[in-house]
Amino acid sequence: MPLFLLPYPVIDPVMVHLGPFPIRWYAMGYIVSLIAGWLIAARLARSDALWGDVRRPRAERLDDLLVYVAFGAVLGGRTGYVLFYNLPYFLQHPLEIPQVWNGGMSFHGGLTGAALGAYLFSRREKISFLSVGDLCCAVAPIGLFLVRIANFIKPELWGRPTDVPWAMIFPGAGPLPRHPSQLYEAGLEGIALGIILALAVRAGAFRRPGLTSGLFIGLYGLARIFCEFFREPDPQLGFLFGGATMGMILSVPLVLLGALMVFYSLRRARPAARDLAAEGR
Template sequence: MFVHPQFDPIAIHLGQFGVHWYGLMYLIGFLAFLGLGKWQINHRTWHGWTLPMLDDALFFGALGVILGGRLGYVLFYQSSYFMHHPAEILAVWQGGMSFHGGFLGVLVAMALFARKYQLKWLSIMDFVAPLVPIGLGAGRMGNFINGELWGRVTNAEFGMVFPKVDNLLRHPSQLYEFGLEGIVLFLILWIYSAKPRETGAISALFLIGYGSFRFLVEYTREPDGFLGLLSMGFSMGQWLSLPMIVLGVWMWIQAQNKKFS
């Protein structure tokens, strides 16, 4: 049995202000995007990409993540609440971000980026996909440090007690997501993208990989109290991941048949 260490959510105290761990995790994700992206430009065959473009892509992507993540949380998870408290939509410091909303935000942001540079949108997404999982893993580590998004009750020996919740053994589902969505998905995409692939294939693999990992881990993650489980016993995270898997499989087939080339 393990007990959550109950870290201080503020990593660095600066008088009345503080730097939160979750904010540092976002920074790690953005720095990983830049570092890995520069390596790809210098060592792999990605036609049309330059280092200044990478900085621009990060700017577009960061806006997509933050705006889309917040709006996704508002629409997918607490639409009724925010309809009655619209002023709190902008209160991101109170928490509340959605991966699926952030993902949609990035899709829109990269479409604008592709239009600016006159590049194919799917080619942009193929370049970006391997750069994303490290940031996803960092975000899940931020969830773990904050002791939030804990798992369901379990009898497993590797269960963890989250004292601010209760004294029951629970799955450390944040760590499962860190491992699968962060480390494993990164390795799959990084290795697969080492060789030139058909347009859309890398993006399709990201959709299949993330959607499948998230769907599986949701079985160990405590559903949001204000939502619970939805139809067929699936959580909101699972229902939002299913379209990713289906779309990814379709895109994979299309890519192998060179429909996007």
């Protein structure tokens, strides 16, 4: 037992009751992140200085993009959780599959679903999928931060036992003090990643389609792998092999894909640059 412990701030997981309907912090995290992301994305889409001559989504069409991405993220997130994290249970309790308000979402599945929604939107609007993805990824850390805070409030996805001075005893996690791993993820996946992407966008990342998306995917994968060393594995899965967790395994392809996207976007010559070079300007 560590000499010092931070008291866990017990917060009702239900934010407010609207008549007989409970509004949970978990659901509110998704709602606020979607609205905030939509507002910031609209502001980014209107900035000619950030995009140069790259064709991007029109700000007035982002309502449709929000619907595509939100639906894809929720459907993909729940599907990913069912398939990767708890398939035997849900095969026995299929009626619980749509009950997303009780928790149980996979980021990797949500990312896949959101990417599919962004792809369908890009096809309909006849815009580069990479540019649509860049805009979405630039605001995605908002959602990561808020949902990880909601995980902390619930509480769920707590950390492994530890003796660090900031350890906490989580309700429902037994008597051992644990890492507040939800806050680690909120800090790395939300705040730190958000700052890096904001700086990249200001430096002209939108002018190279795929660069912002690649940075987001790759850096998220690295942050998730790091945080998994402090996070308690899902009890129904435990450690898979060699101390690896499902979160680590699913994040490795993200790191590789992100690195390839960054390399491709930096190496790819812009058409305008080629034209100018050919003219000797």
